[in-house]
Amino acid sequence: MSAKQKSESAARVVPADGLDALIRALARAGYTTIGPRVEDGAVTYRPVGSAADLPLDMVDEQGGGTYRLRASKGAGYFAHVVGPHSWKRYLYPPRQLMWRASRARSGFAVEAPEPAADKLAFIGVRACELRAMEIQDRVFDNGQFTDPGYRARRAAALVVAVNCGRAGDTCFCVSAGGGPRVEDGYDILLTEFPGKDHTFLVQAGSARGARVVKALRGGRDAGEADLRAAQRRTDAAAKAMGRELAGDAPQVLRENLEHPHWQRVAERCLNCANCTMVCPTCFCSTVEDVTALDGSHAERWRTWDSCFTTDFSYIHGGAIRRGGAARYRQWITHKLASWHEQFGTSGCTGCGRCITWCPVGIDITEEVRALAARGGRK
Amino acid sequence: MPATAATAATALPADPMVPVPYRITRVARELSDTFTVDLVPARGKAPFRFAPGQFNMLYVYGVGEVPISISGDPADGARVRHTIRAVGTVTDALRRLKKGAMVGLRGPFGTPWPLDLTEGCDVLIIGGGVGLAPLRPAIYEVLNNRDRYGKVCLFYGARTPDDILFRGELEKWRGRFDMFVDVTVDRATGRWAGPVGVVTQLIRRGGFDAYHACALVCGPEVMMRFAVPTLNEIGVANDRIFVSMERNMKCAVGFCGHCQFGGAFVCKDGPVFRYDTISKLFNVREL
Structure with missing residues (x-):
């Protein structure tokens, strides 16, 4: 953060009920507040009306193919890490109308909806998720083409980030370069200090964030000691991280396109596409043309797609990637290697969702290691 | 103004995701499964500019959309010409459309054949099947x-004599004194008296200067896989060979991810690639 930004930004330490005040202040400012909620046994991102909607004192236990929530007294509002949802579902919705056509005299007329951007406030955005947004920013503004809908939604969204005080069991953001400390890209940043004296350090990172933070009542201005305490929280989370993505992953993947290990992954992979659906950066989509039975109207919808389906690579005569080995190779090679060529960054933030939500617990970090270790690399 | 056609063509459409209505002014049957349609804008008369090798997304109302190479003359801004083989739902529907029908068009998209780079060179044009359409x-x-x-040499291979695309034009070009044209078929039928076998066999016969030649190659991937080593053998280096790739495409603007070929999006980084930039990936199966 630059000195100028620091001087105009507000930093306050507020008691825990300041979180509720913050959410309500955002709602009053016209934002639809979206945040973590417990839904069907998992933390998902849904509209929240107050702090009472948040998963207070809930901790998630995650592993390859497992996710469980359990109560943990005094853990705080943000003791859980990431669940199956990511913010991409709001910035890049799973289903979007591209255009409508209606039959007209001797033909048809096409009409595209104006990109609508509701004012959304995202509450509880992790460092890895901010990183994911920055990655998708590059995807949807690729130098030649820009997705106007994405751009409008992204510009309208207000980000209330939160520093992670705890590492999830499948997290590896430190080695992937995604966190756990939020550095920039936020409007408001929260660091939670749970326990008997439950407080939040609230920092503003933009003018619109500062307006909200300055209006918060109670608490006190933050000092150096508070910032150091926040640093200790994220340092502890970083230290507790159990998994690591190999730094030479791009080379390992590029040099092992014909490795026998792909077949061994394919024997475990169910091609269910879960990893691509939960991934906060996966962006592939397909289009669905829907036509009214009487032919009077037609619509094109863009929906999330996955490189794990055989249809994905279909050209006349059949699919290019017929086998599961080729499809898994496509996914992981794209994510960790080709992404660099395409967007100048890795496609992985180290959030660990693909490991947790893989029904058979395939671990992206382990697969890279296996490819490197099996002697395929020269 | 053929000289400006290639450079002006890179101007992008207003909203590249929304099809613009075009009307079919002519339908011509080429082969049993292949046909050519001419399109003009349903409204306005803005000339359509494209560069050779680029493609459009064609939408059939209520059916769907497919990527189709432009097969017409870039100097002709009045109509957009596509030559299409009916191989699926949308292309079958396109074949059933008659003169006067409307289609949606998005484009042009993709990288062109590098005709400015090949200036001064001998030009080898190598096509297989309907791959001649994007080369035309x-x-x-x-x-x-x-x-x-x-020197300009065209080497073309088709499955049988009945599958030879643009036969009339091939004969006309063959009659020119400033162009070498040779055609082969996989399987001779009827009164075919020409060469039989793969198109790579023809390449050695053009009498061109391989060290100052550029090759433009478009056809089935397997044909391109054989054409490249043959070109290398006679002395055409990989950085003077250009191939047109084909992959599944939904958006044509690099958003949908379907057309990825290694780190490239075939829709915007291709379809025309300089071969040395993809040589490492070209022979990897199921990529």
Whole structure:
């Protein structure tokens, strides 16, 4: 953060009920507040009306193919890490109308909806998720083409980030370069200090964030000691991280396109596409043309797609990637290697969702290691 | 103005995701499964500019959308010409459309054949099957500016004599004194008296200067896989070979991810690639 930004930004330490005040202040400012909620046994991102909607004192236990929530007294509002949802579902919705056509005299007329951007406030955005947004920013503004809908939604969204005080069991953001400390890209940043004296350090990172933070009542201005305490929280989370993505992953993947290990992954992979659906950066989509039975109207919808389906690579005569080995190779090679060529960054933030939500617990970090270790690399 | 056609063509459509209505002004049957349609904008008369090798997304109302190479003359801004083989739902529906029908068009998209780079060179045009369609605008452009190029050779392979695309034009080009044209078939039928076998066999017969030649290759991937080593053998280096790739496409603007070929999006980084930039990936199966 630059000195100028620091001087105009507000930093306050507020008691825990300041979180509720913050959410309500955002709602009053016209934002639809979206945040973590417990839904069907998992933390998902849904509209929240107050702090009472948040998963207070809930901790998630995650592993390859497992996710469980359990109560943990005094853990705080943000003791859980990431669940199956990511913010991409709001910035890049799973289903979007591209255009409508209606039959007209001797033909048809096409009409595209104006990109609508509701004012959304995202509450509880992790460092890895901010990183994911920055990655998708590059995807949807690729130098030649820009997705106007994405751009409008992204510009309208207000980000209330939160520093992670705890590492999830499948997290590896430190080695992937995604966190756990939020550095920039936020409007408001929260660091939670749970326990008997439950407080939040609230920092503003933009003018619109500062307006909200300055209006918060109670608490006190933050000092150096508070910032150091926040640093200790994220340092502890970083230290507790159990998994690591190999730094030479791009080379390992590029040099092992014909490795026998792909077949061994394919024997475990169910091609269910879960990893691509939960991934906060996966962006592939397909289009669905829907036509009214009487032919009077037609619509094109863009929906999330996955490189794990055989249809994905279909050209006349059949699919290019017929086998599961080729499809898994496509996914992981794209994510960790080709992404660099395409967007100048890795496609992985180290959030660990693909490991947790893989029904058979395939671990992206382990697969890279296996490819490197099996002697395929020269 | 053929000279400006290639450069002006890179201007992008207003909203590249929304089809613009075009009307079919002519339908011509080429082969049993292949046909050519001419399109003009349903409203307005803005000339359509494209560069040889580029493609459009064609939408059939209520059916769907497919990527189709432009097969017409880039100097002809009045109509957009596509030559299409009916191989699926949308292309079958396109085949059933008659003169006067409306289609949606998005484009042009993709990288062109590098006809400015090949100036001064001998130009080898190597096509297989319907792969001749995306090469035809390059042939027009080269012939429109014939004095800018060295020898011009067209090598074309089809499955049978009945599958030879643009047969009339091939005969006309073959009659020119400034162009070498040779055609082969996989399987001879009827009164075919020409060469039989793969198109790579023809390449050695053009009498061109391999060290100052550029090759434009478009056809089934397997045909391109054989054409490249043959070109290398006679002395055409990988950085003087250009191939047109085909992959599944939904958006044509690099958002949908379907057309990825290694780190490239075939829709915007291709379809025309300089071969040395993809040589490492070209022979990897199921990529």
